[in-house]
Amino acid sequence: MTHNTPLSPRPLHHLADGRRRLMTVAQLRAHGVSAAETDEQCRPGGPWQRLLPNVVLLHPGPPTSEERLHAVLLYAARERTERPAAGATASVPVQPGREEAPAPAYAEAVITGLAALTLHGFSAAPPLPSLDAIDVLVPRLRRLRTTGCARIVRTTALPTAVWVTGVPAAPVARALADAVAELTDAGVVRRLLTEAVRGGHCEPAAVVRELNRARLLSRPHVVDAVDSLVAEGRALAEQRLYRMVREHGLPEPVWNVDLRLPGGPLLGGVDAFWPEHSVALELDTRAHRQQEDDAVWAEHVRKREHLERLGITVVHLTPRKLRDSTEHQATVVRTALMAAGDREPAAYVVVSPR
Template sequence: MHHICAPDNVTTIAELRVLGVTNHAITTRCRPSGPWQRVLPGVVLMSAARPTRRQRLRAAITYAGPLSVVSGVDAMRAHDVDVPLPPDVLVLAPATRRLACRSYLTVERTTRPPAPAVRAGLPYAPLARATLDAARRVADRDQLRVLLTSAIGQCTVDELRTELDAGSQRGTAAIRALLTPDLTDDADVVPEEVTLARRLLRDTALPAPRWRAPVHDETGMLLGIPDAWWPEVGLAWDVGPRARHHDPRVWSTAGLTLVRTDRQRLRDAPVAVTDELVRAFAAAAASVHRRAG
């Protein structure tokens, strides 16, 4: 059997057969107690661990074929738009492909397959297309506004309207109603918590952070855009409402520290907040030093 080269440990049964792996060996290794698992029809993850989001994306593209692209929220995040991940993955495939939705994967066949934007080795829809594909799946008007305003800055209202006009008009009335110049104004508003956080930091000895900078894990996947970020020690600080979906456990898995502070504590206990932040910075710096040593 030849050496198996599988990006993100994802491959196909067909590729394994070409490399000399027998059907019996594949079946044996994909048993519940085995070292591999089938994640989609014909697609194998060469690991028994729970698939990462990136591995789910790789498996989706592998299943849907070489002309498919990831769209929706995953593609928005690939363009550094920090919105919460849904449980499912959306992939666009050419209309000529006969593919069913499977497991965590939603396949949308399209007569307008977009040219892919490749990020860290995976093909994604352009941001305007991805945003509108995600928006059509949001029923709540407030959530829809947050989704659209999150994309503004990386793309414009005009670009979104142009993409909206080019696609299917089904289910777009609520989106069209929100795509006005006011949406840009909403996107430019700095939350009160962030303004207060900036003031608090001036009274500490901490170095100046980067404000609203995207942070990625080692595979290139967006972890999020924290309100403040100290890359030299891997410390992030969330205070504003848009980052409430960040999970400290996810950041810890990536070797980073995330501190979350709500509005009430910022206002009522500023000394305690800054003390906590200084301690977190010192601990993160010590951790970096230990790893370097």
């Protein structure tokens, strides 16, 4: 035998078992399958097929939705032989508390957009088989192109992946922004954003931050959907607040009132007020553009400082605090109410419904 003698052909049926229905050309080569042999197996009518460049489906017939997802990841993931770009991370981070990254680990590739929302369980997102293209996030400097069912979405920084059924998916807020970037139907955008909040996937502020980062808030149909999103988020936060007062035995306040000095100007509105304790509560449900946030926050600070100069304690809560630490927030309110007896009497204010 000389160095030019070809190796004896290896049986290929073992590659197409239940666990290995997709492989890259490099992985096949590592299993002893030459490029010529791969071409032969992928001939028209053959047992294999090229699903994407350098990605081979090891059976005939259409791929399943799961196979399409993993094919896109195999196509977009950095092969071990590739050299990472300067400053790039060689792996996809895993969100704490989620699934551990399974093998194979898809370096520098994260499913996003509508496919990721479907993985997260969104009923308003289309089923995977109906998607012509699957969006996949890759670092900006990767030399990849959109092809077949893989649509490349470039980013300067990969988000922390959430592993769902063995697939690295972008967090909901990021997946929403990437999906909205491709959508023109205002109804679909509104349904997706509303489900994100109503389904408890994320807070409105997180969604709007991602939409703002993606420069999508200049689109009229997105702005309309954001208005609905903010209203939905506020309604849910108010429900949590009512439930916190009831379930934790807090005194019943007067809800959604305006405060003013007798014969004087309006001091501002609050979400709950305990007149006998001079304690007011405000929900921070801001979720608009940064410039608007700055103006709203400045006005909020002025109102809070004015009320506190009058001897009224202002408790500030966010929807996330109400959702994630209800008991602790109830303790904060109860402490403020109990401390009322140790304070100087507050100024008399007129309370009226908002």
